Amino acid sequence: MSKYWSKAIRNIKPYTPGEQPKDMKYIKLNTNENPYPPSPKAMEAIAKAAGEAGENLRLYPDPTCEELRCAIADYYKLEKQQVFVGNGSDELLAFSFLAFFDSDSPVLFPDITYSFYRVYASLFRTDYREVPLNDDFSIPVEAFFETNGGIIIPNPNAPTGKFLPLRDIESILERNENSVVIIDEAYVDFGGESAVALIEKYPNLLIIQTFSKSRSLAGLRIGMALGNNDLIEGLDRVKNSINSYTLDRIALAAAVQAIKDEKHFEETIRKIINTRERVSKELVQIGFKVIDSRANFIFISHETMHARDIFKRLRDRGILVRYFNEARIDNYLRVSIGTDEEMDSFLKAIREIVI
Ligand SMILES: Cc1ncc(COP(=O)(O)O)c(C=O)c1O
Secondary structure, eight states, X not given: OOTTSOHHHHTOOOOOOOOOOOSSOOEEOSSOOOSSOOOHHHHHHHHHHTOGGGGGGGSOOOTTOHHHHHHHHHHHTOOGGGEEEESXXXXXXXXXXXXXOOOSSOEEEESSSOTHHHHHHHHTTOOEEEEOOOTTSOOOGGGGGSOOSOEEEESSOTXXXXXXXXXXXXHHHHTTTTSOEEEEOTTGGGTOOOOGGGTTTOTTEEEEEESSSTTSOGGGOOEEEEXXXXXXXXXXXXXXXXXXXXXOHHHHHHHHHHHHOHHHHXXXXXHHHHHHHHHHHHHHHTXXXXXXXXXXXXXXXXXXXXXXXXXXXXXXXXEEOEEOOOTTTTTOEEEEOOXXXXXXXXXXXXXXXXX
């Protein structure tokens, strides 16, 4: 603790990203990255974005991100005024706390979920309450009918991968017309169902998505928020009070092509879903409980060997997965879905470990 720190950061526990070790080459199944490359069209756009000899880089990028917002609006059949983009969905979540959450009632989110929500709530001194998930890790929908100052639900949830049907999202929206309800759809493309069609009906719905997972662009940091014009304007007010240029020229150019290249997107998703289903079946055969996942990762627990031991032994064999030493999930591992080859190495190692 330094005497120079503000009160806001003295007591927070910052988010810990999954490790990115450099000591040797690992099979990385710990940060839910996409194992396949981004659209070749996005790669061409990246090569061109700087201009010859980099002359375009002299100039600031478009602060309104017009072209990308129009491309996303076309994709989702929305108006561009219903689309906002930012530096990864993490930034959009942070902006949302500033834009929408300052009621006297607590913001609600699940107790087992993306841990950044808790960090933002602490940083921005927002009152919050964690809603305990049911024992099977499903979302207790009615608990979100209680008085609140906002709601965040990831769908599918992380790190469980569990999906909440849209009819449940809709009942949460109906019962919360005075609060902003954020549905974090970081993983929706891997078999979930987007709530985007509900935007017309519910002015309190904000959907947040990312290019980091299904579009293989985690390294460029691009997120999108979709919702009613008023919500988008709220986010824009925050952005233009912090940093008008949150997305650089390279990221903007790549994202436009990535969202347009539906063929590449669908092929990549299909491969990941097929691998997920195959690996899940094989894990069940060797004594794992595998939570039904609609994401690009699985959440698993072994009937006899503790997750912490499996985690360490996999790491010794050069395979990184994610272990959370937290209440209720400390006997689970979150395993990102890699290529078939990577997952075969994972399965081979895990068989040696548990059998
Ligand atoms: C549920 C959830 N939301 C948001 C994010 C942030 O994604 P990004 O900032 O890369 O868009 C993640 C990243 O892992 C996530 O798991």
